[in-house]
Structures are given as structure tokens and as C-alpha cells.
Amino acid sequence: MVAVEDIARIAFTADRELQLVTQDPDPCPPWDEAEPSVRQVTICGVRHIQEGYSPQEQHQMWRDLREEHGWKHGPVKDENAKTDPxxxxxSKLHPRLRLRNDLFGAIVTVLSREA
Incomplete structure (x- = not known):
């Protein structure tokens, strides 16, 4: 089995590439440039998927974490204002954004299989 941290790096990088291909206006930074807290949330996301959490549950947990840290819904992602669309x-996410969750989950599922 691939290490959790490596799965997180691979899934995060694939998500970033999808963001670039779909011309996301605010793509994630490369893994090595991401804040440690972002990398840690990604690692937690991998573990949750390995435990059977659905994409909906994953998204809700991410929302809860953001909101606990003072983030609010807003029209654009703004680190200083702590807003994120x-x-x-x-269920209200654009299908392109749900695709990101599906891709992340699929990568985690495949890489978590026993060899």
C-alpha cells in the first residue's frame, strides 16, 4: 500500500492539474508550496476517504473546518477576507467542482488498495 502522505501528494497534484486544465481562476499551489495546514487537511481527507466517507461528507467536513477558522461564503476566494465561493x-457545487472531489476520491481509493 502507498503511504497516506504520498497518496495525499498525488491526489492534491491531480486536483491542481484538473484546476489548471479547467482554467480555475484560483488553482491550488504545487504541493511543496502549499501551507502546512493545507497539506494536513489533505492528508486528513485521504484518511477519511479510506474510512468510507462520501464526497458529500468530505465536503461538509471541509466546510466545517473552514468556518471554524472564520471563513465565510463569498463570491471569490480571498485569503485576507476569508471568503470562498x-x-x-x-449539492450546490458546480458539477466541475464535484468532479474534483470525485477525482480525489478515486485516486485515494485506487492507491489505497493492497498490492
């Missing part, structure tokens, strides 16, 4: 229920 993704702070909505999973």
Missing part, C-alpha cells in the same frame, strides 16, 4: 452545500 465553495462554502456551500455539496
Amino acid at each position: 465553495l462554502l456551500v452545500p455539496y
